[in-house]
Amino acid sequence: MTAPTTAREAILARIRDAQALAPAEEVTIPRAYRTGRTLPTDELLELLTDRLVDYKAEVHACPAADTAQVLAAVLRDHGARRIGVPPSLDPSWLTAYDGEVRRDSADVPAPELDALDGVVTASAVTCAETGTIFLDASPDQGRRALTLVPDLHVCVVDRSTVEAGVPETVARLAPTRPTTLISGPSATSDIELERVEGVHGPRTLVVVIRTDA
Amino acid sequence: MSPRTSQADAPARTTYLGMPTVPPRSPYGTGNLRGDRKFPRAAHDELRNDQLRRNLGKATHTIRAKRLAVTGELPDWEALRDAGSAIKTDTMNRLPELLEQLEAKVTEAGGTVHWARDGAEANDIVTRLVQQTGSDEVIKVKSMATQEIGLNEHLAEQGIKAHETDLAELIVQLADDKPSHILVPAIHRNRDEIREIFRDRIPGVDPDLDSVPAHLAAAARAYLREKFLTTPVAVSGANFGIAETGTLSVVESEGNGRMCLTLPDTLITVMGIEKILPRFADLEVFLQLLPRSSTGERMNPYTSMWTGVTPGDGPQNFHLVLLDNGRTAALADKIGRQALNCIRCSACLNVCPVYERAGGHAYGSTYPGPIGAVLTPQLAGMDVSSDDPNSSLPYASTLCGACYDACPVKIDIPSLLVELRHQHTEAAGTTAEQLAMKAAAAVMGRPGVYRAAQKASGLGRALAGRDGRISHLPPPFNGWSDTRDTPAPPKQTFRAWLASEEGAKTMRAAAKEGREALRTTTAEEGARGRSAGAHAEDAAGSRADGDVHDEEEQ
Numbered sequence: 001m002t003a004p005t006t007a008r009e010a011i012l013a014r015i016r017d018a019q020a021l022a023p024a025e026e027v028t029i030p031r032a033y034r035t036g037r038t039l040p041t042d043e044l045l046e047l048l049t050d051r052l053v054d055y056k057a058e059v060h061a062c063p064a065a066d067t068a069q070v071l072a073a074v075l076r077d078h079g080a081r082r083i084g085v086p087p088s089l090d091p092s093w094l095t096a097y098d099g100e101v102r103r104d105s106a107d108v109p110a111p112e113l114d115a116l117d118g119v120v121t122a123s124a125v126t127c128a129e130t131g132t133i134f135l136d137a138s139p140d141q142g143r144r145a146l147t148l149v150p151d152l153h154v155c156v157v158d159r160s161t162v163e164a165g166v167p168e169t170v171a172r173l174a175p176t177r178p179t180t181l182i183s184g185p186s187a188t189s190d191i192e193l194e195r196v197e198g199v200h201g202p203r204t205l206v207v208v209i210r211t212d213a
Numbered sequence: 214m215s216p217r218t219s220q221a222d223a224p225a226r227t228t229y230l231g232m233p234t235v236p237p238r239s240p241y242g243t244g245n246l247r248g249d250r251k252f253p254r255a256a257h258d259e260l261r262n263d264q265l266r267r268n269l270g271k272a273t274h275t276i277r278a279k280r281l282a283v284t285g286e287l288p289d290w291e292a293l294r295d296a297g298s299a300i301k302t303d304t305m306n307r308l309p310e311l312l313e314q315l316e317a318k319v320t321e322a323g324g325t326v327h328w329a330r331d332g333a334e335a336n337d338i339v340t341r342l343v344q345q346t347g348s349d350e351v352i353k354v355k356s357m358a359t360q361e362i363g364l365n366e367h368l369a370e371q372g373i374k375a376h377e378t379d380l381a382e383l384i385v386q387l388a389d390d391k392p393s394h395i396l397v398p399a400i401h402r403n404r405d406e407i408r409e410i411f412r413d414r415i416p417g418v419d420p421d422l423d424s425v426p427a428h429l430a431a432a433a434r435a436y437l438r439e440k441f442l443t444t445p446v447a448v449s450g451a452n453f454g455i456a457e458t459g460t461l462s463v464v465e466s467e468g469n470g471r472m473c474l475t476l477p478d479t480l481i482t483v484m485g486i487e488k489i490l491p492r493f494a495d496l497e498v499f500l501q502l503l504p505r506s507s508t509g510e511r512m513n514p515y516t517s518m519w520t521g522v523t524p525g526d527g528p529q530n531f532h533l534v535l536l537d538n539g540r541t542a543a544l545a546d547k548i549g550r551q552a553l554n555c556i557r558c559s560a561c562l563n564v565c566p567v568y569e570r571a572g573g574h575a576y577g578s579t580y581p582g583p584i585g586a587v588l589t590p591q592l593a594g595m596d597v598s599s600d601d602p603n604s605s606l607p608y609a610s611t612l613c614g615a616c617y618d619a620c621p622v623k624i625d626i627p628s629l630l631v632e633l634r635h636q637h638t639e640a641a642g643t644t645a646e647q648l649a650m651k652a653a654a655a656v657m658g659r660p661g662v663y664r665a666a667q668k669a670s671g672l673g674r675a676l677a678g679r680d681g682r683i684s685h686l687p688p689p690f691n692g693w694s695d696t697r698d699t700p701a702p703p704k705q706t707f708r709a710w711l712a713s714e715e716g717a718k719t720m721r722a723a724a725k726e727g728r729e730a731l732r733t734t735t736a737e738e739g740a741r742g743r744s745a746g747a748h749a750e751d752a753a754g755s756r757a758d759g760d761v762h763d764e765e766e767q
Contacts, residue, residue: 201468
């Protein structure tokens with residue numbers, strides 16, 4: 001046998017040797033867990049709201065027609081005078097907001113994002129059972145840094161994007177897009193296991209659920 | 214070459230015949246996978262630390278309760294465990310093809326894949342990649358793999374400063390300490406200790422900083438923000454690597470992971486080869502199993518997934534370092550390879566009665582607790598020829614089985630511990646304990662010698678401490694007393710007592726008492742039999758009352 005020349009060849013050879021020493025036992029994967037679940041709208045949104053509130057997120061529900069009013073009220077309540085938005089956020093969402101709006105692009109250096117009071121984005125898909133919002137960096141959600149550096153994240157979730165459980169949600173993802181799962185604001189329990197909301201990510205998460213969108 | 218500990222299986226045995234068809238076993242891993250003393254000695258000292266035990270007791274009980282609550286609310290929890298276990302077994306069965314698929318997908322998406330046979334090779338690769346960027350600083354996401362290979366220490370030797378950004382890891386790093394838990398590495402520190410560490414070690418921190426956890430977290434946020442925004446290179450581990458798509462994933466809480474994975478120009482991810490999953494859809498299982506088992510949350514605050522490089526979003530240079538470091542050695546063990554299925558949730562630590570008292574440092578390895586006791590000896594070996602601390606790890610357990618019940622991928626840790634004990638005993642040959650057992654067998658086989666030995670053992674009382682326990686016996690019995698306290702022998706043996714006048718008197722009295730008790734019991738049973746019918750009628754009456762009462766309430 002000639003000695004493998006690269007680490008890659010060596011490791012692959014080691015694995016095959018190991019599998020020869022201890023041959024694999026055939027396995028079939030039992031997938032008896034719940035998949036393909038659906039829930040009526042009121043139950044689904046009640047579940048989602050319960051989970052979001054449990055994680056100390058602020059939750060508002062409204063019809064799509066009220067989006068601009070609700071967003072303006074939320075931003076005013078949090079004192080957000082200068083906000084960032086992703087490149088293709090629906091412009092009608094911010095018609096009632098009177099603060100400064102900065103449209104993000106890849107050239108904006110990250111430290112400049114630190115000067116924003118908050119950020120408003122859409123979302124890709126949401127899991128009700130765990131209260132998890134998935135962002136996939138689409139043009140209405142923006143690059144990952146945009147929803148990370150500012151201290152306030154206002155996220156719009158449409159009813160049509162809410163799924164009951166994790167399997168239903170994962171099935172709707174585009175795997176190769178950069179994806180961020182958000183379940184409440186940043187938190188730590190590293191000191192005596194006491195939960196503290198807000199370490200490095202946004203310390204405030206506001207979710208606006210559009211019940212008919 | 215290190216002695217092999219698992220040559221009991223048939224193919225390995227043929228190596229003794231020099232058959233060329235039997236493949237060689239992989240070398241063991243290097244790095245922080247071995248303590249400097251055996252578990253009982255280390256635990257002995259740790260147990261004297263009251264503060265540590267209080268902190269640990271509180272922490273493990275808190276997470277335990279949370280985990281039970283959130284796993285209990287899923288009706289399909291057991292089905293998820295079954296699926297998780299089978300997916301990992303399937304992964305190990307197909308490891309070469311899956312690694313090659315992952316490599317192809319990551320490369321296709323603009324990343325670069327490196328392979329490292331051991332910790333030293335991985336450290337060299339990461340150092341070279343950092344040097345190529347021109348930076349002498351890196352920011353780090355909490356990572357067991359880089360802890361295992363001692364990356365921070367290696368980078369420091371090369372003049373590169375690694376900043377840990379997880380709050381607990383930061384505490385540990387600032388205090389020049391070692392992590393003691395997989396999930397919450399500073400679990401052994403309380404808030405006052407942490408305040409002192411921050412006041413001493415964070416430049417420019419408010420000298421009036423108090424010990425409120427929210428204020429301590431805010432101090433860490435302020436200290437690290439500038440590092441996140443200015444450091445051009447990050448090093449991370451990975452919770453999952455998806456072969457099908459080349460997607461990598463990091464599961465976290467604080468947002469420090471998102472910072473490191475998003476803001477720098479260059480990202481270097483070090484991932485053990487066993488962390489791979491075949492399909493993207495497999496995440497539907499592991500995104501349920503991991504957070505609920507780990508922090509006891511329905512979902513952790515943040516999870517990041519990325520595939521190679523995305524123009525205009527996140528690091529534009531991505532390197533994936535695939536690490537062996539003893540994993541292929543573990544893979545060659547039919548029973549032991551199960552330990553590679555571990556997803557590092559730490560549920561087994563939190564339920565372990567031994568971990569709860571001894572703490573993580575006593576295990577001497579990056580991987581503490583029950584999973585550490587089975588993973589560490591397999592990754593780094595149990596060298597029986599020397600006094601290897603790793604050879605004591607399979608014995609650091611009561612085999613109560615709580616770890617097996619808690620494990621989200623159903624690793625049968627108790628059976629692995631027993632197997633490793635067996636391998637250790639087989640490889641060890643003649644130990645002091647075996648000599649002691651042989652001596653005991655010889656003595657017990659001959660009544661005359663046994664009586665003489667019992668008489669002699671009365672001398673043992675002189676060895677005992679004030680608590681009536683003997684902690685050190687003379688050879689060859691020290692094999693027994695090294696790991697156990699022995700009660701001091703009684704003043705009189707049972708045999709001697711029974712033969713004495715006092716013994717005979719006591720036995721006569723007991724026999725008399727027994728006869729009387731028997732007479733009384735028989736009489737009582739007769740009486741109870743007569744009234745049984747009346748009791749049954751009473752019971753029926755109260756049930757009827759209950760029914761009426763229920764209807765009134767409706």
